[in-house]
Amino acid sequence: MSLKTAIFIFILTAWGTYLALTSPRVTETKQLATLTGDPENGAYVFTAAGCASCHMDKASNDRLSLSGGQAFVTQFGTFYAPNVSMSGTDGIGNWTLEHFAAALRDGINPDGQHYFPVFPYTDYAKMTDQDVVDLWAFWRSLPAVESANVAHEISFPFSMRRNIGLWKWLYADTPYVSQQGTRGAYLVEALGHCAQCHTPRDPFGGLDVSRWMTGAPSADGRANIPPIAPSELKWSSEEIAEYLQSGFTPEYDMVGGHMAAVVENTSRLTTADRNAIATYLTNLEN
Amino acid sequence: MKLKWLFAPLSLIIATTAFAHEDVKNPTVKARMMAMSNIAGQMKTLGGMAKGAVAFDLEQAKAALAEIEKTAKTVPALFKDNETDPKSEALPAIWSNYADFTAKSDAMTSAAANALTSFASQDDLVPSMQALGGSCKGCHSAYRK
Numbered sequence: 001m002s003l004k005t006a007i008f009i010f011i012l013t014a015w016g017t018y019l020a021l022t023s024p025r026v027t028e029t030k031q032l033a034t035l036t037g038d039p040e041n042g043a044y045v046f047t048a049a050g051c052a053s054c055h056m057d058k059a060s061n062d063r064l065s066l067s068g069g070q071a072f073v074t075q076f077g078t079f080y081a082p083n084v085s086m087s088g089t090d091g092i093g094n095w096t097l098e099h100f101a102a103a104l105r106d107g108i109n110p111d112g113q114h115y116f117p118v119f120p121y122t123d124y125a126k127m128t129d130q131d132v133v134d135l136w137a138f139w140r141s142l143p144a145v146e147s148a149n150v151a152h153e154i155s156f157p158f159s160m161r162r163n164i165g166l167w168k169w170l171y172a173d174t175p176y177v178s179q180q181g182t183r184g185a186y187l188v189e190a191l192g193h194c195a196q197c198h199t200p201r202d203p204f205g206g207l208d209v210s211r212w213m214t215g216a217p218s219a220d221g222r223a224n225i226p227p228i229a230p231s232e233l234k235w236s237s238e239e240i241a242e243y244l245q246s247g248f249t250p251e252y253d254m255v256g257g258h259m260a261a262v263v264e265n266t267s268r269l270t271t272a273d274r275n276a277i278a279t280y281l282t283n284l285e286n
Numbered sequence: 287m288k289l290k291w292l293f294a295p296l297s298l299i300i301a302t303t304a305f306a307h308e309d310v311k312n313p314t315v316k317a318r319m320m321a322m323s324n325i326a327g328q329m330k331t332l333g334g335m336a337k338g339a340v341a342f343d344l345e346q347a348k349a350a351l352a353e354i355e356k357t358a359k360t361v362p363a364l365f366k367d368n369e370t371d372p373k374s375e376a377l378p379a380i381w382s383n384y385a386d387f388t389a390k391s392d393a394m395t396s397a398a399a400n401a402l403t404s405f406a407s408q409d410d411l412v413p414s415m416q417a418l419g420g421s422c423k424g425c426h427s428a429y430r431k
Contacts, residue, residue, distance in 0.1 A: 223431055246416070247423045252329035254419065256375070260427030 022165025024108045029098045032129055037137025045135045047268045048191040049124065053261040054081045057145065063264075066091070067147035072118050073220035076205065077154030079118040087144040100136045107168065114164035116152065117205070122172045126190035171206040178212070184280030187273055192266075197225045197258070213284060223257070229284045240278035241271070312371035318364045321357050325394075325422075328354045332415055335408070342408045351405060354418065355398035361391040375431040383428075390425040397421045 046052070052063035054070060067090070068081040085091035092100070095110065102108045107121035115121060127135075157163060177195075179185040188194050200208045200216040215227035227233055228240075235243070239250045244266035247255035255263050266274060307323070310316040328350040334340040335347060368381045380387045401414035 246419050247426075248329070248333065248419060252326040252333055254326075254422035254426050256426030256430030260423055263423070264427075 018166075021169050022114075022162050024106070024112050024114055024165065026102045026106045026108050027125075029101045032097055032101055032133055035130055035133040037133045039134065039138040039141055041131070042134035042136065042138025044269075045127075045131045045191065046138055047265050048187060048273070049127075049135070050192065050262065050265050051084075053265065055084050057147070064142050065145050066142065067145040069147065069150060074118065074205075075219075075221070076116075076158040077152060079116060079152045079154070080150035082149045083145065083147050085145040085147075086140065086142050087146050090146050090148055091144060092139075093144055097133065097136050100139070101132050104132060104135075107164070107172070113161045114168065116154075116161070116164065117167060117171075120193040120196045122168075122174065123190055123193040123196065125172065126176070126186070131191075167204065167206070170204065174209070177209055178284055179280055182276070182280065183273065184276035184278075184283075187269075187277050188280050192277065194228070198228050213281070218258075228281055230282055233281070237275065237278035237282040240281055241274045244269075244274045244277060245271075307373070310371050310373045312369050312374070314364075314367060314369035315371035315374045315376075318361075318374075318376070321360060321364055324357050325354055328357075329415070329418065332411060336411045336415055342411070344405075344407070347411065348402060348405055351398050351402045351414065355395055355402060358391060358395040358398055361394070362388045365391075377429050377431060380429045387425070387429055390421070390428070393424060394418065394421040 052066065054072075055066040055068050056063050057065045057067040057069055060067075066083065066085045067087075068083040070081045072079045072081070083091040086093040088094045095103075099110045102110075103115065103119075104121060105125045105127060107115040107117065107119060109115055152159075176185055176189055178189075195207055195213060197218070198213045198215060200211050200214065202208050213227065213229040214232060216225050217223070218225055233240075235250060243249060243255065244263060246267070247260065247263045249255075266277070269277075307316055307319045310319060331350045332347060335342045365376065365380055365387065366384075368378075370376075397414075397417045397420070401410070401417060404410065405414065
């Protein structure tokens with residue numbers, strides 16, 4: 001074999017490996033059609049998953065008006081939350097349940113492309129089939145809001161959606177970090193996606209699981225998001241639960257900034273669920 | 287003077303030590319923080335009663351509410367000048383949206399005043415704290431880091 005042939009075969013193999021690794025993979029969704037959606041539970045999942053916090057039109061002050069537009073400044077570029085209202089032209093009004101599930105849990109859009117992981121689908125991947133179906137049943141009742149999407153501002157090579165396949169190969173399909181099987185773990189690791197802010201990242205933007213919930217710089221690098229693991233947060237689980245309900249810290253300071261939007265959601269959960277989140281946090285081992 | 291009337295201003299001292307603002311250099315910023323710490327200290331008094339950690343005392347509760355109302359009234363003036371400090375958590379939006387900031391501050395003043403006029407028993411504690419907490423959060427979510 002000549003050197004040229006060897007190089008040619010090498011390039012082909014490398015390219016083939018790249019394509020295989022980065023190809024969009026969707027979890028099986030056929031079984032979803034057998035489930036009946038409960039929009040009331042869907043509304044609750046909507047709150048626990050914090051969909052409105054990123055996707056609502058802030059100016060409207062209406063958490064059900066999901067026309068997007070909020071900017072998320074990161075080291076990879078500035079991303080704008082898309083319109084996920086029931087508008088057929090500007091939102092997801094034409095989607096099926098399968099499209100919705102693939103977006104939420106696999107980070108794949110209806111054209112079969114990867115979503116940028118600003119959308120925390122690596123966490124939503126842990127959502128149960130029933131919760132996805134219920135959430136979609138609720139979603140169908142939301143208003144259609146006409147408002148065109150704003151294009152993300154990302155520089156090459158981060159703008160290449162295909163490359164996200166490599167990122168997913170590294171960081172998606174991760175098991176539960178702690179207390180798998182408990183309600184608290186489901187609320188924190190699947191729905192609440194708390195780690196996305198509260199856990200530091202490596203240079204590729206993947207979560208550093210070894211430093212789980214120990215705080216991190218904010219995505220735009222300008223603020224510090226505090227640790228909530230017991231190694232550094234010394235609040236009792238009652239104090240954490242109180243904070244999630246009222247926003248009051250044990251010293252009666254009041255939540256501010258982006259966390260205020262989180263407390264808008266957690267204040268609407270059941271007391272048992274807030275307690276479960278608090279218990280999960282205080283039980284984290286370090 | 288009844289000792290219990292000392293309690294509200296005394297908690298100012300306790301509250302400010304709890305929030306440790308020694309590193310703050312700018313006097314205007316420090317004054318802002320002290321006002322907020324004072325409000326927190328009064329809320330802590332009410333919170334202690336609400337949780338049953340301390341016995342409910344109607345006069346002390348009303349004194350705390352009165353101190354919150356009095357302090358809340360000073361907030362717009364305290365934040366009028368765009369003074370900064372490395373330790374400040376005030377967002378620039380305060381001065382670009384000063385009218386809205388003032389409105390949100392007035393919401394706290396009103397919440398405290400309303401709570402005070404109808405406050406009669408322990409049952410009024412939690413609703414008062416919820417109303418006040420809502421006014422805190424409403425401002426902090428927009429104007430604090």
